[in-house]
Each structure stands twice: as structure tokens, then as C-alpha cells.
Amino acid sequence: MDKILRIDVGAAGGPKMTETSMGDYAGLGGRALTSTVIAAEVPPCCHPLGADNKLVIAPGMLSGTKAAMSGRISVGCKSPLTGGIKEANSGGQGAQVLARLGYAAIILEGAPVDDTLYKVFINKDGAKVIADNSLKMLGNYDTVDKLTAEYGDKVACITIGPAGEMKLPAATIAFTDMETRPTRHAGRGGVGAVMGSKGIKAIVLDDAGMKMREASDPEKFSAANKAWVAGLKKHPVTGEGLGAYGTNVLTNVINESGGYPTHNFKTGQFDGAADISGESLAELENTRGGEGSATHGCHRGCVIRCSGTFYDADGNYVTKQPEYETVWAHGGNCGINDLDVIARLDRMDDDFGLDTIEMGAAIGVAMEAGVAEFGDGEAAINLLAEVGKGTPMGRILGSGAAAVGKAYGVEHVPVVKGQAMPAYDPRAIQGIGVTYATTTMGADHTAGYAIATNILGVGGNVDPLKPEGQAELSRNLQIATAAIDSTGMCLFIAFAILDQPDTFQALIDLLNSFSGASLTADDVTALGQKVLTTEREFNAAAGFTKADDRLPEYMKKEPLAPHNVVFEVPDEELDQVFNW
């Protein structure tokens, strides 16, 4: 993982590839690499779909090694949704396979000279770019079917669906999972539109003949990994909670807390929550003879295994087990309490290549505008189908929740920096509100998952209904997250390392024994801070100010039932989140 593949899609005669060493980027991976490259090479005021934007796809520092949980891959660019810097990351097989092929990053740059669609194929012999207009406007599932028919089913695919080709601001980049299905997505901020703007439909990775990346001190590395896995298995969330019901275990928990955004963030509890909870989902999956939960990771080397598979009543595969945020977005947020409808919407999102959070939020705003009734699952399916077809309604929805609000004159639009809020109301869980408001990414729970400490009692306890301590909590979580997102580690490891100092040490030992460095906990903090500073500077140059680090005004004024709370963290504290 010591080289970078650059593809200039604007070269005369078709895309031109260049392989370079890491140069100034040596030692970086994942988010640290994507954000550093974007900040260094992309003019902050450029058009996100123009020649000057770049798309950087980078496995984490430990991806491709035998370290457990190291299968996350980062995608960076200037976001078509927010206008700021973006790192969206994904599970699936891409990180491990790309890393084993020796690439620290693939960078797509330039602007296509015509509308030819290309695919990239990389194996042990190198990389090729091949024109393939037969893939045009195919869904991710059909695209992957065609690619595996051609390249075999052992490959890992990185693809965009029609949404990416249409350059919709809610378009994702799909990464195939262990079953070579396009179920894992770099979901947020429209990264798929940037890939679409480069005219690249698919990147196919075949690591046959390649080996796991070798640690500089293999014995220490093995020992550290053993401690690491033991630590993850020991913690109640990573060892049991997530495995038992998947991320959707949160539906009942968050609903109980009163922070479950319902009917476009109108209230904090959904009376249909039990119908779509992780418990109900597992029961349904088991009834239908599926694998249920607790059985399934999204990439090789996962020991948390939070995923599963969703089958319909006839036992046919529909989609992977929908994540909590997806169940919320298409469920409670739209008043829908039917898991079959939600799974269908999840499948459509995955196939079109759309962010489930943004789409659920967009449909929620459309429902508030009267385009459909809250709770009408059939209407939601029809609306999402329009996005796949690129009808005018589909274009509005695919432009995201903020665009729907603008087109329909809706005041209640739950976005920050133009990106929709996920499945936690910031009034009833104020810590996540600080993260939504201040992260460089636009509203994003994964940027500093204050739910851990506000609700789950991980990493301490902070009263979710009160502003006290939230800014400091979010600051620390955002720093830790930026570092974790650089390692290639799944963010769920945070539960264990927040609570168990020896597990955090095992992670540091993994990093050091792999690279030969001698990082301390302080160095990890410094890495996270450096990433955040780089991103903040890009955003400032792109025109972001503290006015962008705010929740929508209505959340400071309109109380959320059942606790009847408003967001109360003072602006002055929000402005201190990055002051360390």
C-alpha cells in the first residue's frame, strides 16, 4: 500500500493512468489521506462536478492486514451536497482488497471529454481503464452482475448506480460485501455524483495472487490483534449488543429516550417503533428462514458481525439487514411501520445508489409539504422509484432534503450545511446536536457519536436533555473519530476503546507493530486534530463560517415531545468545539 493510482479522465483519447509513490502523503490512510489530498489539490471554490474536483478512494492505514475490523474505506472530495469537504466511508470488501493490491489511494481527476462511460479493472498485473457503455444507467445490482460475469465473483466492486450517473447530490458509491452484493455504501454528501461526473461507472478489484499486508513486527502485531479481538468481544456493545440485533437494536432504545425523530422531526417518539425495532426485525428474519442477525459481517476480518440478510415472505433475498438509520429514515421519519416496505426502500436506495438517510429525510420533508401522507409506504416506494427514473420529482428528492424544502417552501428542514440529520433528534440528545452543528461534514452522526455517552452510557454519562458537557464530549469524540476513520477501523470499535483502556492500547499496538512507528495515545489525538484542522481550513476557504455551524433555528424554538425540550447548547460553546 505504497502507491497511488491517478486517473485523469480528461486526457485526450480517454482516461490516462499514472502510478506514483506516496510522496508527501506517506504514512497517511483513510480519512487522513482523503482529506489531506483534497485540501492540497482541490480549489475550495471549484464546482463539485467540474474538472478541478477530485475523488479520492483510500483504504485505512490498517486495511488489508489481518487486524480485525480494518475493512473501512474512505471516499473524499468536495461535496456536491454541502459544498464543503467530504469524507464518506464504507464497509464491504473494497478496503481490504484495494489495500492488498498495494494502493493507498485511487484518485479520479479532470473532466471527461465526452459521455463515454468507463470501468477500471485492477489486479496483480496492474490497472486498466475500459470503455463500457453497456453499463449506462444500470442499477448497482445489475452492474455488479455484469461485472462478476466478466471478472468472476471473487472480485470487489466499487460502483455507482443511476443516481451517480445523473449526478444527484444524494448519490452514493457502492462497495460490494462478502457475497459480492452492492450493499455497502459511502453514503453521504453525494460522492457518487462526483464519480459520475468523472465518467467512471465501476472499479473492479481482483486481489488473486496478492497477500495480506505484512506487519513490520509480525509477532507483536499478532499479539496485539489477539488482545484487540478479546477486547472487542469483552465489551457489551461490540461483543453482544450489535451482534444480537444489528444496529437496529437502537430503535427501541432511541424511541424510549424520546429522541427518535418522527414525522420529519415533529415529535420524539413513534408509536410504530416496536413494529420496526431490531427485535422485530430479527424475529421476522428468523421466521422467514433467513440467517437472522448475529451472523454476518460486511467484510473479511469483522468480529462484531452486526449485519444480516433480509428475505421477503417467499424467502427471496431483498437486501442486507437494513441499518438503524435506514429503518428510521424510511420508517419513523416518514411514519412507516412496515419492515417489508422499509427493506424494499433500502434495496431501491442501494440499487439506484442513494443515501438512505438523505432520501428518508427528503421524503419526510416532501410529506410535510403534502406531496404524500405520512405513513403511506406505497407512496414512499413510488417517490423513490421516481428518483431512479430521474423524473422531475425524482430530481428534487435526489437533490436532498434541503432542495425539497426550497422547492416546496417548507420551513422545517432538518439539515446542517445542506446535509440531512440522521436518526437522533438533537433536542432530546443534545450531544449529537453539537456534532451535527459543528462537524465539517454537514449533519452526520458518525462524525462524533455522542449517542454513546448521552444514551448508551459508553465513555461516561452525560444528560442527553441538558447542554452541559456536550461541547466537550463532541469535541473529544470528533477528534477520536477522525483518527479512527484514518485507521480503516470500523467506527463501532469506539464503544470498546472508549470504555477499555487496554483495548485502546491494543489498537495503538496494532498501529505501531504494523508500521514500526511508536505512537502514543497523544499522537492519535494529534492525528485526529490534524485531520479536523485540515478539513476546517478547506471549509473556511470554501466560504463556511460559524453561521454554518448551527442547527436550524426552529430546533432552538420549537420544543420536542415528549420531553418538550429545545436545543440549548449556546452558540459560544459550538464555536469552541475546535478550540483545543
Next chain:
Amino acid sequence: MDKILRIDVGAAGGPKMTETSMGDYAGLGGRALTSTVIAAEVPPCCHPLGADNKLVIAPGMLSGTKAAMSGRISVGCKSPLTGGIKEANSGGQGAQVLARLGYAAIILEGAPVDDTLYKVFINKDGAKVIADNSLKMLGNYDTVDKLTAEYGDKVACITIGPAGEMKLPAATIAFTDMETRPTRHAGRGGVGAVMGSKGIKAIVLDDAGMKMREASDPEKFSAANKAWVAGLKKHPVTGEGLGAYGTNVLTNVINESGGYPTHNFKTGQFDGAADISGESLAELENTRGGEGSATHGCHRGCVIRCSGTFYDADGNYVTKQPEYETVWAHGGNCGINDLDVIARLDRMDDDFGLDTIEMGAAIGVAMEAGVAEFGDGEAAINLLAEVGKGTPMGRILGSGAAAVGKAYGVEHVPVVKGQAMPAYDPRAIQGIGVTYATTTMGADHTAGYAIATNILGVGGNVDPLKPEGQAELSRNLQIATAAIDSTGMCLFIAFAILDQPDTFQALIDLLNSFSGASLTADDVTALGQKVLTTEREFNAAAGFTKADDRLPEYMKKEPLAPHNVVFEVPDEELDQVFNW
């Protein structure tokens, strides 16, 4: 004109009116008043369609007097299109009549408690607010017909069409002209959406029994007005040019200069320009037995008389003589060279209550996206019809050019601060590019009309193709404009006062003899600077930075034919425009 009428539309039991004195706002009018009120009373980060935004409608300082050309009225708010402060101004009868009724401003505030639609009626006996759901979703023409049937045809009406009720970001507020037709609009920035968000469909003004406003020194005022009118008649632009062919006299002039944006700002000359020029328009109007040009002002007291009336081939009234920017927006920008199509589109815009510039630009971007062919007038009519109906396509277009670009993944979107550029390409006329980039309003030619000096030789000469001297020119014009927009004077007077010191002095004499003040030319400059500073501060607090004071990147890179020039004014000079 010593009182303010405030209407709190959110009061329990329906809108509640309060009349107050001018208080701290004493002496202000027009843009100086609207921008001061917005800056003082509206939180910069509020939602433009929410309870905290206000709509301020204010005649100019000299409106309602016998001073010639004093019939402009300013509308201020936080803009739903740009997110910044907005002053959109209009001709028509509103300014004179409202001023004679004694009101310096009407301020709509709060948020409606339900969806009842209201009209406001003001005459010598005071103001009333009346629920009238029979007006719902009527076009401006039908609305005015209903209102004149009820209140007589001597009234002045201020109304919104369906676009305003739908809260579309391109919605205008219409002001009736001397024939009580809704042909004059506060067009830019979505002010109509803010009026719609307040649930007010119409304001009807009847000044029967009211007198002209009296000057403090009537004799001096009369003498000053005589010199004023003489000065306007003496200048070739205000005395002849505008009267002969209306504003559309510019089509041939700008096309000849190579700065006529054609096919969504793709090239700088349109081969159909002659077909839609002011000369062709006058000929067509005369052929059809209309009044032609040179016959028509938009308000009482106009001596420039740049307007006319457009009739169809059967002699039926269609619309007022379309302005140059409208002819360009729906004409050359969309490749359409048919005046009947353009007039029909103008009529539809006026009826739905839409900004002709924003709609032409939006349709141009949609054409670039392949939604329709450039030059297809029928398609343009059908697209605009969708806006009136509020279909999804109509919602996209009515959200403005930037929204169309986002929904269709188009890079070439000619906007600044989210507002579409008007009829002058900033590459071939670099002075107007400085104004587009830096004005507080989003791209707006009227904020500092550098065409005067770059092309028309008014106020000196600056090479339009060169960056030199453009920042200073735009600065001076923006300052002067902010002051003129506060007086209630039509901006076209600027041609005369830029070239003729005695005419500028006549304007100062008008102001002084009316109010009893003793302003100098420096005081006028100071007023303009103060207005701009107030607006800049609001925008900064709303999150605007110098990154927002930029043209789209492509205009710095892609040369415009026939001169093959890019926009070359350095960023550093743009950042000095407000440094005086």
C-alpha cells in the same frame, strides 16, 4: 409619510395591525429604510420563510411628491433565494400612492396560524386586513381584476401570484402600473415567497382624498424639479434613447459588444438578436397598431417613458413592452428569436409572479441539461406553464437557476450567491462582473450598472474587456445606486446625473428643499456607503464570506466568443470593493 404600518400575521385571531411613528427610522426611505429595518429586526440566520423574517415595503424618500421619476418602491427581507439581505425594487403606482397615504413602510411580520389568505386595504380612513380565500392561487391578472371590481380601478395593487403562494424562490411581488395592470415587479430574490409565507395575497391602496406630499420649501422644490426634468430631457439616454425603443434598445448594443449571453452564457453573440431587438420590437408594435414605444411611463411623474404595450397579431393586449433583460432571458439566453413567444413568456411570468431573469436563466440551465432544445419556444412556454401549476418540474425551475443546476448536475450555472446573472456576460463586460460578484444582492445588474461606463460611454469610459479600473467603477456605482434606491428615483436617472453635474445638483436640491435638510454630494455618498455597510454586515452574520463574492469558476477559465476573454479582475480587487 411619517408612519409605519406593521401587520403581525401571527396574532391569535388573525393578523393584527399596529401603526407607529418612524422612531429610529426617521428620515429613511426606500432601500435605506428596508435594509435598516431588516438588519435591525431580522436575525440573519433565521429561515427566510419563518416567523422571524419580515417583509418591508417602503416608498422612496421623494415618492409621493411631484418630483419627476420618484415612483420607485423598495421591498426588503432576508431572501429565500440567496439567504442574504434583499432589496428588490419596482416601478408602478405603489410608491406614489402608498407615500401619499402617509406610510413610509408596511412591515409584514410573524407567521400565520393557519392557511387563510388575506388582503389588506388602505385608504384615507386607515387600513383593514380582510380574509379572502377566493383569491387563492389566482394569477396576478385575475387577482387585480377581482380587486378592482371590488375597490374600483383607481387603486394601486401590490399582489403575489401562485408562485408567491407556493413560496418559490423566484417569486415576485407585482405592482400595478398606470393602467392598473400587474406589470411591474419587485422581481429578484424571491420577495414574493416571503409575502406568501405571511399569508398576504394583496395590498390595495386607494389614495382618493389624499394629497401630494408637500415640500418644506415649495418654491425651491418646484424650481429644483424644473431643473431636474430639464436635465433628464437633455441627456441622450434619458431624453431620447430610452424613450425611443425602451430598454430593449440594448439588444443590438450588447450583442454588438460581444457580451450578450447566449445559450446559457455559452457565447457572447446571438445570431437571432436582430429579430428581437428594440428596433424590431417597436416596428412590430407599431405595425399592430399599438402605442409603440416612447409613449409610456410605468408611474405618474415619469418623464423618461421607456415603456410601451405589446399586442398580439390580432391587436389584443398581451403584456407591457418586455424589458431588455426579459427579452434576453427568454430570448437569446434560450436561443429564442421570436418576440411573440417572449412576450407570452413575459405575460406568464407577470401573471404567475415570477422573476423573468431568474426564469430565463433557469430554463437556460435546463436546456443545457437537455430538458429541452435551445431555441424551442414552445418548450419554453410549456416549461413555464409547469411553474404556474406547481408540478415537480415547475418547482425545480421556480427554485431558480442554481436549483436546476443542482438537480440536473450542470456545472455551467451562471449565478452568484444563488441568484442568476442578468443579460450581460461578465467576461466581455468585466465591470458588471465586479458588481455581480460583490453586491450584497447576488448577481444583479441594477446594483452597480457598469454597462453605463463599459459600453455606453456614460460617466467616462472603461475598456469592457479589461480588468483595469473595474473595481473602482463598480464601487462608485454601487454606492451611488444604494443612495438612489433610497430616494425613490428610477435608476435610469443615473445616466443623467453621472454625466451632468448640474442634474446631480438638481437632485440634491430636490432632497433638501423637500426635507429641509442641507445635504451635500458627500452626504449622498455617505448614505450609499451606510446602506451598503448595513447590508454587508447582515450578510456576514448570515454566513457570507469573500468566497461568496466570486463569479463561478468556469467564467475565469472558459473564454467567451467572439472576444475569447475570461473574467480577469483579481480576487484581491474584488475584496477591496467595499474598502473606502
